[in-house]
Amino acid sequence: MLLPNHWYIAGFRTEITEKPVRRVVAGKPVVLYRTRDGQAAALEDRCAHRHVPLSMGSVCDDGTIQCLYHGIRYSTDGKAVFIPEQTRIPAIARVRSYAVAEKGPWLWVFMGDAALADVATIQSYPWFEREGWKHRTGFLHVKCNYKLIVDNLLNMAHLPYVHPNTIGSEGVVKDAKVNVTRSGDSVRLARRMYDIEPPPTYKQAGGFEGNVNRWQTIDFFAPCYFEFHTGVIEAGHEIPEPGTHTPRSNVRVLDRHTMHAVVPESETSTSYFVGFAYDPNDMDERLADFVFDSTFRTFKEDVEVLEGQQMNMDTMEPAPFLDIVSDSAGLQAMRILDELETRQAAN
Numbered sequence: 178m179l180l181p182n183h184w185y186i187a188g189f190r191t192e193i194t195e196k197p198v199r200r201v202v203a204g205k206p207v208v209l210y211r212t213r214d215g216q217a218a219a220l221e222d223r224c225a226h227r228h229v230p231l232s233m234g235s236v237c238d239d240g241t242i243q244c245l246y247h248g249i250r251y252s253t254d255g256k257a258v259f260i261p262e263q264t265r266i267p268a269i270a271r272v273r274s275y276a277v278a279e280k281g282p283w284l285w286v287f288m289g290d291a292a293l294a295d296v297a298t299i300q301s302y303p304w305f306e307r308e309g310w311k312h313r314t315g316f317l318h319v320k321c322n323y324k325l326i327v328d329n330l331l332n333m334a335h336l337p338y339v340h341p342n343t344i345g346s347e348g349v350v351k352d353a354k355v356n357v358t359r360s361g362d363s364v365r366l367a368r369r370m371y372d373i374e375p376p377p378t379y380k381q382a383g384g385f386e387g388n389v390n391r392w393q394t395i396d397f398f399a400p401c402y403f404e405f406h407t408g409v410i411e412a413g414h415e416i417p418e419p420g421t422h423t424p425r426s427n428v429r430v431l432d433r434h435t436m437h438a439v440v441p442e443s444e445t446s447t448s449y450f451v452g453f454a455y456d457p458n459d460m461d462e463r464l465a466d467f468v469f470d471s472t473f474r475t476f477k478e479d480v481e482v483l484e485g486q487q488m489n490m491d492t493m494e495p496a497p498f499l500d501i502v503s504d505s506a507g508l509q510a511m512r513i514l515d516e517l518e519t520r521q522a523a524n
């Protein structure tokens with residue numbers, strides 16, 4: 178079951194222009210576009226007449242979107258305002274309009290009851306709005322249910338096996354100190370690893386010659402958002418507190434703040450938005466590019482596993498998962514999503 182009464186990232190603000198874009202969000206096709214004065218809009222992506230996608234059409238000077246097929250035009254509230262060869266506009270000549278908001282680098286869409294579309298509930302990514310900081314962002318289309326990615330991001334025990342050439346190392350699963358806590362509809366996974374060898378990406382990016390202390394603080398916010406505070410610091414130095422930042426000038430450290438938004442597209446596909454925020458005083462452009470490119474490579478490695486997992490689930494006889502110790506955070510997240518689905522079904 179998908180959950181419409183939430184804000185979802187539908188795209189990057191910079192990619193939404195006067196040229197209509199089609200997206201599928203929480204199982205619903207949406208056309209995204211801007212009027213000539215820059216206002217963002219989101220409508221159901223089909224003309225009321227013969228259901229041709231409005232995303233195939235064009236935006237007119239008056240801010241309406243025109244269907245490619247027979248020229249019917251719609252205002253941003255979804256009402257048809259012009260039908261060629263007739264003056265009467267039937268009441269049924271309309272499509273659904275969705276609430277939109279622009280926050281951070283992203284355009285957000287509320288897919289459910291518009292009366293519940295409170296912009297104050299949009300997921301916050303403060304490191305991406307921090308004064309003086311820069312960011313890198315990326316996108317992946319993944320052919321799997323979004324819950325599989327939620328599960329993946331809350332179980333770091335896969336790092337040595339899926340990502341041995343980038344961010345994985347034996348120390349990730351050897352003597353890691355792990356704490357899982359739930360607060361409302363969020364889960365925090367805190368992992369601490371002491372005096373271990375740094376993984377290849379950190380070793381190259383940070384110039385570490387000896388062992389390090391490593392941390393992973395992962396916050397999940399239902400239904401599909403993550404904030405990561407991860408990194409390594411020279412062994413013998415304190416691991417930073419969650420939500421803080423340790424400048425590189427003070428000690429040899431690689432302190433990373435990343436975001437993940439695994440937006441459900443359908444029951445078997447996901448729009449995966451990722452980002453990396455950094456202080457330019459800590460990283461020059463070359464190093465920032467290297468860190469993000471290396472990290473993005475790990476996401477692609479995960480995609481291969483996740484799509485293989487979905488393929489098996491689609492084609493093989495249903496069977497229960499075997500849960501192990503490292504699944505504890507993911508299981509908490511699944512309970513939250515089950516609860517949200519139960520509440521939705523009751524309304």
